[in-house]
Amino acid sequence: MSVLSFWTGLIALVLLVVLVRHQQRQRSARQPGMRPERRNEPAYVASTKPVTHQAANIAVNRAETRTKTVYTTEEVSRHCTRESLWLIIDGRVYDVTSYVDHHPGGDAIFRNAGRDSSAGFHGDQHPEKVNEIIPDFYIGDLKQ
Numbered sequence: 482m483s484v485l486s487f488w489t490g491l492i493a494l495v496l497l498v499v500l501v502r503h504q505q506r507q508r509s510a511r512q513p514g515m516r517p518e519r520r521n522e523p524a525y526v527a528s529t530k531p532v533t534h535q536a537a538n539i540a541v542n543r544a545e546t547r548t549k550t551v552y553t554t555e556e557v558s559r560h561c562t563r564e565s566l567w568l569i570i571d572g573r574v575y576d577v578t579s580y581v582d583h584h585p586g587g588d589a590i591f592r593n594a595g596r597d598s599s600a601g602f603h604g605d606q607h608p609e610k611v612n613e614i615i616p617d618f619y620i621g622d623l624k625q
C-alpha cells in the first residue's frame with residue numbers, strides 16, 4: 482500500500498466515524514427514551530445554594546418596585562406587624578418583614594413600625610454595614 486493511499490484511507494475512516502456519530506446524536510435527540518440525560522438537561526444549571534430570606538426578599542421587592550413605587554404615609558402605616566413590617570427611612574419605603582427575625586437589635590426594629598424610622602436607623606447602635614443592607618429592602622418612595 483502506498484503512503485498516499487494509506488493517508489487517504491485513514492482520512493476517509495475518520496470522516497466516516499464523525500458522520501456516523503453525528504447521525505447517532507441527531508437520532509437520539511429526536512427519539513423519546515433515548516439519552517434522557519441529554520434531552521432533559523436544563524438550559525441552565527440551577528444553583529444548589531439555598532435561597533436565603535434576603536435573596537427571596539430582593540426578588541419580591543424588585544417585583545413590587547416595578548408595579549408601585551410611591552406610597553402614602555397611610556399606606557405604609559398599615560404595615561406595622563411581624564407579618565408585614567415597612568419602615569420609612571430618609572423618605573424611602575422599606576419592606577423589612579423578612580429581616581425582622583435576623584435583626585441583631587431584636588424587636589426594637591418595631592419602635593416606629595410603619596412610620597418614620599430614620600432617627601433610629603441612623604442611631605449609634607448601628608454599624609456602617611446597615612447602609613449596605615438596607616437597599617435590599619427598598620420598595621419605593623414616600624409620597625411627598
Ligand code: HEM
Binds near residue numbers: 606
Ligand atoms: C437594614 C437593617 C436594619 C434596620 C432596618 C434596622 C432598624 C432598626 C430600628 C428601626 C431600630 C429602632 C431604633 C429606635 O427607634 O430606637 C433598631 C434598633 C437596633 N438595631 Fe437595628 N436595624 C438594622 C440592622 C441592624 C444591625 C446590622 C445591627 C447590629 C449589628 C442592629 C442593631 C440594633 C440595635 C442594637 C438596636 C437597639 C436595640 C435596643 O435599643 O433595644 N441593627 N434597628
